[in-house]
Amino acid sequence: MNFERIKEKLSILADAAKYDVSCSSSGSKRTNKNKGLGDSSGMGICHSYTEDGRCVSLLKILLTNHCIFDCAYCVTRKSNDIKRAAFKVQEVVDLTIAFYRRNYIEGLFLSSGIFKDADTTMERLVQVAKKLREEENFNGYIHLKSIPGASDELMREAGLYADRLSVNIEIPSETGLKLLAPDKKREDFIKPMQKVKNEIIQYKSEKKLIKSTPIYAPAGQSTQMIIGASGETDAEIMYTSAYFYKQFNMKRVYYSGYIPISYDTRLPSIGTEVPMLRENRLYQTDWLLRFYGFDIRELLNKEYPNLDSDIDPKLSWALRNLQLFPVDVNKADKNMLARIPGVGMKSVHKIIQARRFRKLNWEHLKAIGIAMNRSKYFMVCDSNKFERKDRTAAQIKSLILQHSASKYNTTYNQQLNLFSSIETPVAV
Amino acid sequence: MMTKLIYDGTFEGFLTAIFQVYEEKLTNICIERKELATETFFSEYTLVTTDVCKANRVWKGLSRYCAAEGKNNIYKAFLSECDGIENTLYHYIQRSLSEKQNIAKDYADPEILKIAKTVRMVNREKHRMDAFVRFRLTKDGLYFATVSPDFNVLPLNAKHFKNRYADQQWLIYDLKRNYGIHYNLKEVYYINLQLSEEVNNTSKATYYFTEEEQAFQELWKKYFTSTNITSRKNMKLHVQHIPKRYWKYLSEKTPNLKK
Incomplete structure (x- = not known):
């Protein structure tokens, strides 16, 4: 292994992946097989915490930050002048195994810029997961990003190796999406979600009849929305979120306060404070919906389109x-x-x-x-x-x-x- | 007059003490670990001789009124080594046996609540060890880590690490209590070592550990710093999650020596 080169790639591709807030490593049912490596049947473990107070449980990296899209809110957008790098499949596999064996991580969270088209990118992500599972007998946690627009066949394969799949819708409203990511369409996000949801249901029901049916994305799927980049109210955000929980059986919807990274006039300017308090209130609302038996209409509605900032x-x-x-x-x-x-x-x-x-x-x-x-x-x-x-x-x-x-x-x-x-x- | 039962600090010893209390129908008692016991004027001393058979009888007898969870909690609370936890546990056992029902969740009883809280602390420490153990690969192919947990939690960690690292030899050593758990690809054993103090010295790292080990630690550190979002810096939260006393075992938190 060429450590210097890997180190450089790691710093570029970890830096580019850090805006994805999902860190969960729980909810899977994958146990250790044949005295192999790893087990992800227990509760999630946060192995470390960065200075921003967020947990580090997975090796969260991009396969590459080359991207053909130009979404205004994203650091890896085509027009952004940054260093680009790409991992080889084997490099990611080796790094994951070496880190896992030393008890640094619970597993891998692999995402990628879209470097040629959706299918080529997705295929490469699936290759990493497949290699880990089949060649290394790795039973740790794998979270793969579903690339918007990837084919059904690839999505099916991805779910067989990964514990969790996710697509980030990023912008809560369709108008916001049109403004900030004109190349992307809502349907492209929805399609893989729908596919994964259906596969999970199908595999689960088959498993009831035939015990040897493989598990399919046992930790479910999640998504993420950027907060404060495109002017939505709290109500709009949370209604979208409630819709995803209901419609796609999401395990989690994450809210990520927008961190200004661009001089684009469509977005909050650099130096604007990250809306952490708002993010916190949204998470509180999310918890009330999922664990406290609240209905979204009780908390946010026409009369109260925004959450109070001074009280929970x-x-x-x-x-x-x-x-x-x-x-x-x-x-x-x-x-x-x-x-x-x-x-x-x-x-x-x-x-x-x-x-x-x-x-x-x-x-x-x-x-x-x-x-x-x-x-x-x-x-x-x-x-x-x-x-x-x-x-x-x-x-x-x-x-x-x-x-x-x-x-x-x-x-x-x-x-x-x-x-x-x-x-x-x-x-x- | 109060009777003090002094036991050897093992869990079996503690259960033997409980046996003795019931066998000799003692009242007004106080159970203390040997190394903590202090002499007072107004109490009698009894030294408990640990007896595994007696301990087993107590342990089995408890099954009737404390569910498996209750028994687990007794064990976990005991591992906390908190001062006076023995007497709290005695109170719990006594109430269970005399009321003949499961009282583990009577949180309005301050002693029961204390057990619940202690168990939570022990669980948290166990979980921290699951998270904060950092293995280093030695030259003879052993994944080695040292820890010094607040509570004696390694016995609780064994299963987790055994399930997870089924194909590698590992050793986690508790420097505070001077014992460790070792997995030899089949079973987990408790071992005592004469561990050299320099094993954690960075200058000696190349003597004990493989060449690549240092490189992987650096990669990990690189990852750790790259994944941080500086505009969200929140040191208070950071330290709340990893209190400073754990830093010495985390390779990502050790300062860079060479530039």
Whole structure:
């Protein structure tokens, strides 16, 4: 192995791949076969964390950053004057194995610029995965990017070697896509997603009948959207996201705050701050949809097209629906417990378990680990001390904000100043 | 008067102590590890002689009221080596046996909650070891790593590494507790070594490890720095995820010596 050359390629192609935020290495069912290498049946593992606080669980690289497309938001776009490089198939295989054996990574996340046409690129990605599985008996995690426009046959093969497949739709709305990536069409993204979804369903049902049916993309598929590049509202983003979860059984939709990389006037200029707070609020909303039993229409709708920046989306929902509170933690069902601001799903399970033995009071709840500063306005327990005052939503909100310190304080203070003329929505 | 039961620090020893409590119908007791035990005026001492048969009887007997999960939690909480965890566990065992029901989830009991929290800490440390172990390939073909976990978690890690690296010989050594787990392509063994202190010195790296080893570490470091997005820098989060005490074992976090 020529280490110097590999090192150079690695720095170019890892740098180009880093804007893909997917890092998941969980959800697969691939166990170690015939005393081979690797096992990805357990939970995901983050082997390291970069200084931006993101986890490193997979070797995330592009096969090449040569690309025939010119999408405005992308660093590897054709018109961008950057160093280009390409890995050979064998180089990626060797690097993955060497890193995996040293316990650096959970597996490989391979993406690529589109260097000739969609099929040639996809074929090369599949080759890497095939080599890892068949020649190296590698059972670690493999995440392949589905190249928009790749043929059904290649997509089918990809799923047989990969644990997860993903296509990034990147721009949440069709108009935004037309503006920023005029060469790309929505259908090209949708087609491989649809194909993968159908194959997963088919292989699963066949596996029920014939046990030897191979597993097909056991960790499902995911996608990613760029936030803050093309002017969508939070509602537009989350409705798109909800659509993908429902329509394509997505395991995850990732939200990536746009990092200015270009002087293109269609995009936020270089130096604009990365919208991290907004990204955070979108993830919170995503979690509420997937784990807390919320419907997207409850959180975002015509009247509330954007999430509050100063409070989390659950609290914001609760303040609009004060008629449903307070909740009695000793009686309420799981769904309602999960809707109390400051109570997470872990606490919900603990409450449900613990209240079988005795009625819970404030001390118990505090010890279990509930965020009291938010939750106390929304629940009652086995104690005659509780918030009796009928406060308005605005009052509760200001009380909560007074007694909490957010890591985003500086961020939203600025934002509040900017929009101070706009009133915060008052509860119904 | 309080009776102090002093045991040898092993899990079997602890279970033997529990056996003794029930056998001798002791009340008002306190179980302590030998190296932590201190003399006080107002208590009696009993030295527990570890007996595997007695320990097994207790362990089996627990199955009736603590499900497999409950027993696992006893073991994991024990591995935390936290001061006084023995007495917390005794409280749990005593309640299980006297109330004859599974009380593992009675989180309103502070001692039970303490066990649950300790188990979570131990699990987290176990998971960190799964993540932060960095193997280096020695000249004799062994993938070697040293660690010093906050809790005694290596026994919990063995299965994970065995399943994952089924085709390579590896050794993970706990420098703090001076023992390691070694996989010889068939089984995982516990071993004690007279480990030279210089094994982790970078100057000695070429003596112990293969030539390529250093090159791969550098590649990994290169990858680690290239995959970082500087405009999103967030050191607080970074350190929250990898506390500094783990840095010494992470090749990507060791500073560059040669330029």
